[in-house]
Amino acid sequence: MRPTITAFDWVPDFAKGQVRDLRVRWALEEVGQAYDVVYLAQGEQKAPPHRGRQPFGQVPTYQVGDLTLFESGAIVQHIADTHDGLFPPDPNGRARAIEWMYAALNTVEPPVMDHAIATLFEADKPWSKPRLPSILHRIDARFGELSDRLGDKTWLDGDVFTAGDLLMIAVLRILEGEPVLDAYPTLVAYVARGTARPAFRRALDAQMAGFTGTPPPAVIAWLEKQKAQQGETA
Numbered sequence: 001m002r003p004t005i006t007a008f009d010w011v012p013d014f015a016k017g018q019v020r021d022l023r024v025r026w027a028l029e030e031v032g033q034a035y036d037v038v039y040l041a042q043g044e045q046k047a048p049p050h051r052g053r054q055p056f057g058q059v060p061t062y063q064v065g066d067l068t069l070f071e072s073g074a075i076v077q078h079i080a081d082t083h084d085g086l087f088p089p090d091p092n093g094r095a096r097a098i099e100w101m102y103a104a105l106n107t108v109e110p111p112v113m114d115h116a117i118a119t120l121f122e123a124d125k126p127w128s129k130p131r132l133p134s135i136l137h138r139i140d141a142r143f144g145e146l147s148d149r150l151g152d153k154t155w156l157d158g159d160v161f162t163a164g165d166l167l168m169i170a171v172l173r174i175l176e177g178e179p180v181l182d183a184y185p186t187l188v189a190y191v192a193r194g195t196a197r198p199a200f201r202r203a204l205d206a207q208m209a210g211f212t213g214t215p216p217p218a219v220i221a222w223l224e225k226q227k228a229q230q231g232e233t234a
């Protein structure tokens with residue numbers, strides 16, 4: 001059965017290629033499952049009917065038959081459970097892949113998102129600049145530990161790409177090109193291997209092609225304020 005996901009028809013430039021429907025699109029591309037997309041204008045995510053699909057008023061969601069799911073990690077796990085290609089066939093391999101999925105979302109992503117909050121979403125707040133050194137310190141610790149564990153393996157569990165790699169690479173690439181990631185060539189090469197996969201390229205192209213909308217006036221005002229402040233602090 002062909003699933004339907006939700007995505008935004010517009011996001012600010014810094015978010016293009018990072019919106020979390022990309023993780024779901026990537027998983028679907030890896031397993032060769034075609035899908036449909038319902039596009040939401042900015043603001044629509046907080047109103048019915050989308051609130052009914054996603055209690056926090058966010059994307060992505062995933063609908064197939066009478067199942068509606070939210071949370072990109074849960075969606076990727078469901079795709080991996082219902083298709084071949086993202087979980088190893090043996091139960092222990094599947095358990096290890098899930099372990100890495102949680103590590104990506106629950107251990108590595110929190111400080112990475114703190115960085116995004118301090119440098120993008122709340123860049124104009126007085127507390128953001130003072131927080132940045134401690135955020136970078138925590139990211140650096142996680143990246144160092146992850147780099148050590150990955151070592152010279154191709155993927156986190158060895159030779160087989162899993163849903164754990166998909167989510168870990170999706171998280172790491174939020175900081176692609178930033179010195180805190182560039183300090184770890186092992187991780188840079190790992191992200192490059194993941195994002196060179198044809199399934200990732202198709203998913204990214206599809207997300208980018210979906211940005212055909214326009215921002216609402218309140219968002220234009222916010223972006224202009226951010227730009228003006230960046231000009232002042234540059």
Ligand SMILES: N[C@@H](CCC(=O)N[C@@H](CS)C(=O)NCC(=O)O)C(=O)O
Nearest residue numbers: 019020045057058059060071072073
């Ligand atoms: N933990 C959620 C996070 C979803 C999320 O943060 N979605 C963002 C886009 S990447 C969103 O919809 N933001 C708009 C909003 O919160 O209004 C997931 O992984 O699905």
